[in-house]
Amino acid sequence: MSEKAKMTIENDHNIKDTVYLVHDVEQKPRMITAIIIQEHHIMYEVISGNEVSNHFGFELSNDKTLHL
Structure with a gap:
């Protein structure tokens, strides 16, 4: 029987967090799903209304922040 590897992951956000896309001019709130x-x-993976999209952590902010 092979040994199972254990992994620790340090993520910036959690499921159900409300975040904003830093490049979204409208700064719509999105929930991490x-x-x-x-x-x-x-x-x-984030959702806003019926729009679902995937993003890296650096694209998300806990506060309304616009980076163009």
């Missing part, structure tokens, strides 16, 4: 763990990075 999933955390996607891939080999070299973490992505977050």
Whole structure:
């Protein structure tokens, strides 16, 4: 029987957090609905109304913040 590897993940946001896209001019609030763990990075699935999209942590902010 093979040993199972344990992994610790340090994520910036949690499921159900309300976040804003830093490049969204409208600064619509979005809720995190999933955390996607891939080999070299973490992505977050967010929803606003019926619009679903995936983003890296650096694209999200807990506060309304616009970076153009």
